[in-house]
Amino acid sequence: MSLVNFRDPAALTDPDGLWMRSGALFRSAQPFPAADRATVDQLHAHGIRTVVDLRGDTESDPADWAAAEAAGIAVVAARIDPASDTLTAAMRTMTTAADLGAFYLLMAESAPEAVTAAVEAAARPGGTLLHCAAGKDRTGLTTALLLDLLGVPAEAIAADYVRTTAALPEIFAGLADRHREALNDASAGELAVPPPLLEAPGGAMAAFLTLVGSRHGGTAAFLASCGVGAATLDAFRAKAAAEVAAC
Incomplete structure (x- = not known):
């Protein structure tokens, strides 16, 4: 089955190639129910050689990407677990x-090793796919950090994030099969997840990028504090920055 919420941020965010190269970075939801031949064909068609799984241990299953690994696609676990007390x-x-x-920044701050692993994977040759469960929150914040490194304007980064809205009904239907706790159960009379987490509001991404700047001095400084080396940042920019921006 083809991946849900799959896209190359460059295709719509930067169609004129001012900041980033198409084909370097992709995002999606997790495979529903698991990667199969169609999924592998989709990855190969887009030149994707590395998949970064941002889900926590309890959310993932080794079978999810077994078909991709068998086809020679590397799968990197970069676990960002949203279930901590904080x-x-x-x-x-x-x-x-x-x-x-603000929650996005807390998630990133809580998992510096995962953030580092994700950026290092994104700097590898070939296309890199980032995904979490919905392809919205952890995928969104990681994608935003990488796009910001390339100089993509904040409003364009937020616009890419908002594009997940159209895929949310299909995403929630897929999550219900494996992660029913990810949805609000009206019959139980309790709110399992706050409303903002069930949406993709542009203001959330704008707030996240503003906080990265005000609290950490910008994306490059934040990633350095997580443990991302300067050589990795340079390698990602060399791979993904538009030629005009790299000059």
């Missing part, structure tokens, strides 16, 4: 898009 507390008080943006 993140759970932030989730309980989340009511606005700005709160969601």
Whole structure:
């Protein structure tokens, strides 16, 4: 089955190739139910040689990408687990898009090794696919950091993030089969997840990028604090930056 919420951010975010090269970086939801021949064909058709799985241990299954690995595609585990006490507390008080943006920064700050692993994988030759469960939150923040490194304007990064909105019904249907707790169960009379997490509001991504700048001095400085080396940042820019931007 083809991947849901699959796209190359460059295709719509930067169609004139001002900041990034098409074919370097992709994003999607997790495979539903697992990667098969059609999924592998999709990856090969786009030149994807590395898949970065941002899900936590309890969300993933070795069978999810077995077909891709058998076809020679590398799969890198970069676990960002949203179930820590700090993140759970932030989730309980989340009511606005700005709160969601702050939550994204907390997730990134809570998993520096995963952020580093994801950026190192994105710097590898060939196309790199980032995904989490929905391809919205962890995928969104990681993609945003990488696009910001390339100089993509914040409003364009937010616009790419918002594009996930159209795929949310299909995503939630797929998640319901494996992660029913990811959806609000109205019959139970309880809110399992705050409303902003069930949406893709542009304000969340704008808030996230603003906080990265105000609290960490920008994306490059934040990634360095996570453990990403200067050589990795240079390698990613050399691979993914538009030729005009790299000159």
